[in-house]
Structures are given as C-alpha cells and as structure tokens.
Amino acid sequence: MTPACELSDLQQFRISSLPPDFYYIPNFLSVEEEASILQKIPAQRWVTLFRRRLQAHPSTLTKNNTLLGSPLPSYLVKPVVDRFEALQIFSHTPHKQPNHVLINEYKEGEGIMSHEDGNAYASVVATVSLGASICLEVAHKPAAMDREVSQQNAQTAGDSKLARDEVDRAGSESTISQYAVPARILQEPRSLLITTGPAYRDLLHGIDSVKVDEDLNPSTVANWDLLGDSTAFEKAGGRNERGTRISLTYRDVLKVSSAASKVLGGLGTR
Numbered sequence: 001m002t003p004a005c006e007l008s009d010l011q012q013f014r015i016s017s018l019p020p021d022f023y024y025i026p027n028f029l030s031v032e033e034e035a036s037i038l039q040k041i042p043a044q045r046w047v048t049l050f051r052r053r054l055q056a057h058p059s060t061l062t063k064n065n066t067l068l069g070s071p072l073p074s075y076l077v078k079p080v081v082d083r084f085e086a087l088q089i090f091s092h093t094p095h096k097q098p099n100h101v102l103i104n105e106y107k108e109g110e111g112i113m114s115h116e117d118g119n120a121y122a123s124v125v126a127t128v129s130l131g132a133s134i135c136l137e138v139a140h141k142p143a144a145m146d147r148e149v150s151q152q153n154a155q156t157a158g159d160s161k162l163a164r165d166e167v168d169r170a171g172s173e174s175t176i177s178q179y180a181v182p183a184r185i186l187q188e189p190r191s192l193l194i195t196t197g198p199a200y201r202d203l204l205h206g207i208d209s210v211k212v213d214e215d216l217n218p219s220t221v222a223n224w225d226l227l228g229d230s231t232a233f234e235k236a237g238g239r240n241e242r243g244t245r246i247s248l249t250y251r252d253v254l255k256v257s258s259a260a261s262k263v264l265g266g267l268g269t270r
C-alpha cells in the first residue's frame, strides 16, 4: 500500500462477493514494519487459551465490558493507526479511533471457534496479520442465535428499540442472502482486513484448527483477486502450509472509564 492511500481508495479493496462490508488490503505493512512490530510484542503478556495465545492492550475489559482508558503502546500506534486515520476506518465510531487491541497467536494447527465479536465494541474491527497466512471462515448465524440477540435487546433497551432492530435485521438479512456465504477470506502476512456493518453484526467468523489450508483457488477464496501474491498459492497446488500467525485486532470499546473517575471512587463511566 502506498502511504498516500485514502478513503476514496478503500472501495477498490472491498470483497465484492461478500456482504457489506469486508475490505482486504494486501501489503498494508512493509516487511521491515512487520518485523519491528513482531519483535516488540511482549513475551510475558501472553495468556494461553485453548488452541491459541492472547494478549490485550492496554488491558483486558472489566466484567461489564468497560475499558480502563489508557494509551495503546506506541508500537501498536505507529504506523498502523496513522494509516487507519488516512483511510477513515474509525472516523464514525464513538472515540473516532481504536482504543483496544487484542493480539492473537496461532501456531500451525491452531485456530479459533466460530463466534461474533459482540456489542462491547463499535461495529468495526481492523485486523493486521503478521508472520504467516491463514484462512478466516465466515458463516451465517444460526437462527437460534439471532433470536437470543433480539431477546437481549428487548431486556436491555425496551420494545421500541427491539422493533427498530428487527427492521434493521430484516433489511440486512435480505441484503446478506444475495451473497456467497459461507465463505473463506485468505489473510496474508502484512495485510489488513476491515470488517464492518452487517458483516460485523450479522455473520460469524472463525479459523479452522488445521495444519494446511487446502483447495485455495479463485472459486473458494472470496478475496482471491485482492491477494498480494495469489501465484504463491497456485504454485503450491492450492495449499497453504500454516506457520505461526499473529493477528492484531484493533477495536473501539464503547464504555471507557477514565483513571480520574476511578480515583474519585469509580463515579460514573463514559
């Protein structure tokens, strides 16, 4: 990506066969920038989970999904967040910039179960991939899960909001059914994947725990035409041998408590 890449350029990176909106930008970082970030990720911060390791910056959220506001470490800000600003990725979220980064590490054969990122965050996530390529699987939510979300909305926000959500949901479902889901997005090292809108709210995503992604070709990979180097996968017979892949997932947490309000006895969150 050239440093001058701007919002108007984002449309050319849209994955057009998928619901609005996924954007895939290959070579978002240079090889040198990737190496520099990788060597700054602190070794002592990892928490080992089932089939992956995780660290949260600046900290993990509280039980009620609140972030204790604090700056992100500078190696996660420069150059990545500056480039997000040029692309206006977070310009419509409450804090207008990411305030939280989850770093995931998957060794070969590891993955993450299909899930949604939920409503602790504004509905945009920007994922920088480092180290190795991996396939992200996207799928529709089972109907039961949609009902659960509607019930939670009814309990927390009242019936008029529920009615509004149902209208929104019906609208985006009819939009979504035109698209080729389930699907696979192939994420190369140094790429950026942006997930927003209905793609964030109405779909699940996960990574299969396999040592090799197989059968990679233009008809099985939704972002094939946007890949930085599709010939590498062609030459490998449509196979991607997994290595250790790290993802930086940038988000805007909605509820932030300032250090000052903690000092004053935790009065109020904002």
Ligand SMILES: O=C(O)CCC(=O)C(=O)O
Residues within 6 Å of the ligand: 102, 104, 112, 117, 127, 136, 205, 247, 249
């Ligand atoms: O590593 C990825 O690309 C996905 C991670 C993810 O889904 C998450 O952290 O919520």
Ligand SMILES: [Fe+2]
Residues within 6 Å of the ligand: 115, 116, 117, 205
């Ligand atoms: Fe996720």
